[in-house]
Amino acid sequence: MARHLYRCPLRWSDMDAFGHVNNVVFLRYLEEARIDFMFRLAPGDGSPSFSGGSVVARHQIDYLRPLVHRHEPVLVESWVTKISAASLTIAYEIKDEEGAEEIYVRASTLVVPYNLQTQRPRRISAEEKSFLTKYLAEPGEDAGTRAA
Template identity: 30%
Template sequence: MMDTEFPLQLPLKIDWSDLDYFGHVNNISYFRYIQAARVNYMEHIGLVESYSTEKKGPIVASCKCDFIQPLFYPGDITIRSKINFIKKTSFGIYHQIMNAKGEVAAEAQDVMVMFDFNQNTKSPITAELRETIEQLENKKIGKKPE
């Protein structure tokens, strides 16, 4: 089922190795889930290919996670992702990590900065990239976070 608010959803299984001493999913594992969702989003908008052909792509400037409720093994999760702002050289990806009951277990925010690895400097977000994101999101995206 397509979620119109979150155009990309990544289902994952909780692995036993994700647990901490207390028997719930370790905070580090949440960041691995977020990373998987981030890469999934970048693949969908062509940034993985852009890096391999032009050596331009996003770097992580910030990743913040708010833990709302614990996750446990065994279990299934879904990471829902959407872009919530686009600026001149950066954009934000908002994620929700959902438990198997459909409840929000964590909320995360990535800030990605476009980078030219040949020039070793930030690069502007192209009109084509903005258009690709807005088509996937099915909406215009402003400069300020929601």
């Protein structure tokens, strides 16, 4: 299984009064990584995949340790843990670098493809499913481990 890697810069405004990245800001980091991941397919090749829109139906986030503000970016690793007919679940780890053992956040997001014209959820297309399958975790693999 492949993981999508996104290097996310930390901003001065991300910091709380204690010098840590504020808990709410982590959702923005997840959003930036998710947008980079889901819209890789569409730009440049004329593909309509994911360009019609999507909505977040649920976030789940575990804060494992504080992230002290610094100038170096964090790495957001993303992969798919579930694909159904009309939704997908993306898992994430936020850490210092690929392969790092210390993780700041583990999270997941339930995403529903959405038709902006009809204002209704839609099904995942065959093209989208093909793309997502490249990032699909192996059966039995939990969110915090890699396939061996």
